[in-house]
Amino acid sequence: MGKSLVPPGGGDDDNIEPVDLKKALEERYLAYALSTIMHRALPDVRDGMKPVHRRIMHAMRLLRLNPDQGFAKCARIVGEVMGKFHPHGDQSIYDALVRLAQDFSMRYPLVDGQGNFGNIDGDNAAAMRYTEARMTEVATELLAGITEDAVDFRPTYNEEDEEPSVLPGAFPNLLANGSSGIAVGMATSIPPHNAAELLDAALLLIDNPAASVADLVQFVQGPDFPTGGIIVDDRKSILDAYETGRGGFRVRAKWHQEDQGRGTWVIVVTEIPYGVQKSRLIEKAAELLIARKLPLLEDIRDESAEDIRVVLVPKSRTVDPGLLMESLFKLTELESRFPLNMNVLSRGKVPNVLSLKSALQEWLDHRREVLIRRSKHRLGEIERRLEILAGYLIAYLNIDEVIRIIREEDEPKPVMMKRWDLTDTQAEAILNMRLRALRKLEEFEIRKEFDGLTEEKKQIEALLASEAMQWKTIKWQIGELRERFGPETEIGKRRTTFAEAPEHDLSEIHNAMIEKEPVTVIVSEKGWLRAMKGHLSDHSQFTFKEGDSLKFAFPAQTTDKILIFTTGGKFYTIGADRLPGGRGHGEPIRIIVDMENDQDIVTAFVHDAGRKLLLVSHQGNGFVVPETEVVANTRKGRQVMNVKAPDEAKRCVPVAGDHAAIVGENRKMLVFPLAEVPEMTRGKGVRLQKYKDGGMLDLKTFAMADGLSWQDSADRTFTRSQAELAEWIGVRASAGRMVPKGFPKTGRFG
CATH class of the missing domain: 1.10.268.10 (Topoisomerase, domain 3)
Incomplete structure (x- = not known):
């Protein structure tokens, strides 16, 4: 007999119903999701309110807390809302009420608060038994006509009373004050806007219902945050966001340079992005300062009283204020992105992402x-x-x-x-x-x-x-x-302005975030990398793991990019500041970048954007590439030279002069003009020297006027002039002649 769904009986278990768990969970979760979407997290497009705000407004009207009347204790308002309309915790109701009164959260506050209602530093409001509130003019506009059958009423949760299902909403509250909320499977985020601009756009829409979003954006230029700030998006992306109802706005702090006399200056920030807590912003900047991530900045001070005043002191008077601010915008919340997701309850019933026009x-x-x-x-x-x-x-x-x-x-x-x-x-x-x-x-x-x-x-x-x-x-x-609420009124003036983000070279900004220090980059035979502080000339002091030894070392600055060329023809880029320190033996390159196991390091050097490089493979193929073309932005590196096994990349030398000298493993040398080597950004290259067997051993570029020089094992330098090199000068891809007398036994130019 199969297993029974009913548990073993203990008397009368006739009323037990077997339920499919999956189905039951789906039903219950869907019910929960819908309730959250409809009755908690998403605002109604008509009055821009979520149920808790609507109930607070309605309760305040019943308590006759009009703008021209006296204040009432917030505890009394919260009690009224909780007892009659909103069966949830008093703290959540009070939090919602506090936010409606904060002039840095709401562009047009709906509650006029008396007492401590919190501040932009993120401090909490006083307890509701201490604070008092009444409605503002905007709130009365939203309620205008509610007693004249303007909207439907529905029974409250205990059916003892009635509450409005939506407010008459004579004020365009949804867009003017914005809204944000997270439901189940959907979220909403609408920034505040300027009411006068919205009303102008609405008038245009009445006159011309076919007006496009582009026409409306002539009036509604973009969000208007209560805390001001500067929006640095281009018009196209703003228009695109309003057309689709999805997008975002980059908001930057407003700052100016303040002269301190005798050539010194500081930067003063007077407006910060919306939704950013000032104290947290300063704490994070201070942490970055201590971690030495902001080398251009000396100090950050908060001198705010009623108005915001954050003072940034530069390291020295020669610092470029623009670059200093760019580095701060990149690393701190002095620049933040406010998302736009106009997901609202359309007609009060259907969650929907609307465009500016539809809203x-x-x-x-x-x-x-x-x-x-x-x-x-x-x-x-x-x-x-x-x-x-x-x-x-x-x-x-x-x-x-x-x-x-x-x-x-x-x-x-x-x-x-x-x-x-x-x-x-x-x-x-x-x-x-x-x-x-x-x-x-x-x-x-x-x-x-x-x-x-x-x-x-x-x-x-x-x-x-x-x-x-x-x-x-x-x-x-x-x-x-x-x-x-026109632009000439105190509350109606636009606070957020628009500007183009200044164009700064990304590498300049990147460098501005790194403290510049001299280091010596050390590469071992087995591919371990590290950077020791200072420029060290005595290489004999370096220690390595057993069986490993020095491949090469060179001086650099922490702001430099280090380029690494491998036998597979790939270039990798590593910031010198990202290299492991010189305390231990460093780290294998394969941990720092994604390098294949069968490849080795050919060479590593400091990136110099003005140079060109000559790349040559073992079989004697090569080409010239500008150094700016080999910089890789990812761990995967950039494939520049195409080589197929058994061939591999063998040499990478900076181009200097007008000729190249190449020596094969067969000790034959060929000199030819560099003009015969093509310049490419990627490829296999062309044949530089022909070999019967073996491959290329060494290569050098030089200026013919100075002659070709090499060093022997005793560190003596030999130079051959153009006349002396006559028999080795030929065209590219010939076999060459045996090396001249006195050429090193190693077959290398030294």
């Missing part, structure tokens, strides 16, 4: 819907009032009879309704009138109100019948709002 369009559609709903609500109010006024008019004209009926009849209401053909509402209104209202009950007053309301009713009916009039009204509303 504005959905906000405008919402404004139109709110306008229609408020107009209908007002229409209903007017109709009810007109009905009552008509009843009052009848009562006024027959006041004595009305009083008689009320005094004498047991049930005055049906009698009145029958007598003057009144509706239930009218009769009820007459019966509910106070005696003191009789004094005011003048026909003139009633008729005046009646006519006024009739006129308003006509206007609203015309508005509801005409889409053009609706858009005209919305344009008027947006125009009013733009005046209040």
Whole structure:
């Protein structure tokens, strides 16, 4: 019998249902994911809010915390939100409330806070029992019309109360204040923008619904962060981000050079990128200083009070301020990237990545819907009032009879309704009138109100019948709002500016991050590399592992690039600052770069961008390559000379002069003009000398005017002039003649 899904019984286990674990997990996880997406992490495109913010705003309205009223304790607001609308921890609600009040987090704060609400250094706000809050003007704009049936209400979590499912949102909050959140499987990140620019773009969109994102970007130039800063992206990438709804913006700190007198200067940073904690930024820079990663910088000080003022002191007055800042931008958060991912709840239901145009369009559609709903609500109010006024008019004209009926009849209401053909509402209104209202009950007053309301009713009916009039009204509303948040107002001024990132040579910036020190690079026969401090001329002091010995050593600076050429025809590049120190025996080259096991080091030298190199293989093929073409940016190196086994790369010499002398293992020498060797960036090269057997042994480039020189084993130098070399001078790829008398036994030029 197969295994039963039901556990062994202990009495009545009829109610146990077997459940497929995979299916159950999928269902539950999906439910959790959807709940996070819909009710926690993603903002609604219409009012730019997540549920917690919407509930805070709604609760503050109910507590009547208007901008012109007094403040209330935050603990009271949080209690109201938690008790009625938001069944989550009080700390998470308070954190959300604090953020709405921070002028360095929100471009247009929705909460006016009193007390300690944290600061840009990342310090926390005071506890909610100490702080107080009320709404700002922007918040009242978002709530405008909420009592006039502008939006749908839904039951709260315990169904005792009602909460708005979205706010009327007369302010373009989604883009003006931005939003960021991480849901399950999706995230959102929207930077803050300038409200006046958004409203201008919205007006353009009303006039021309077919306007492209490129047209809108004429107004909405880019994000406008509350902390200022400079955006250093080009217009094309900004446009691309707004068209697709995905991208990012590089934001740099704003700085200027401040003269200290006598030729000295400091750099003062006055604005830092959005979302960066100042104290953390300075801590990280100080750590880099201690680690000697910022050789151009002497000191960093925070002299901020109300405004930001971070002072950077250069190592010396000769430092280029641009380069110093570039090195800081590269290594610290003085430059940061703010991602754009406009993933929002479109129409309040569907998570969707929207373009700038779609986001504005959905906000405008919402404004139109709110306008229609408020107009209908007002229409209903007017109709009810007109009905009552008509009843009052009848009562006024027959006041004595009305009083008689009320005094004498047991049930005055049906009698009145029958007598003057009144509706239930009218009769009820007459019966509910106070005696003191009789004094005011003048026909003139009633008729005046009646006519006024009739006129308003006509206007609203015309508005509801005409889409053009609706858009005209919305344009008027947006125009009013733009005046209040225009660029000439204190809150409406653009804070973030735009600039091109200055062009600096990458190698200059790289060098600016390395402390310049003299070192000696040592390469052993078995391929171990290290760099000892100082320029050491006595090579006999170097120690090696057993069985290993010195291959060659040369002086360099820590800012240099070291080029390594291998028998496989590959070049590798290693920064001299990255080489292991001289304490031990160093490290094998194969750990530092990805070099094949069957290859060996031919030579290593300091990179000099102005030179050209002559590469030659064992079989005598070669070509000239500019040194800038052999620098490799990755561990894999760069294949420059193509060699097939058993051939291998044998020599790499700097090109000097106009002729080359080549010697084969057969001791035959050939001299030929360098002009016959082609210049290439990669390849096999051309034949330089012909051999019956064996291969190339040594090679030298020289200027014919100076003659060809070599050294023998006793370190004596021999030089042969052009006339003396006549019989060896030939064309490239000939066999050559036996070496001249006095040539070293080793067959090398020394």
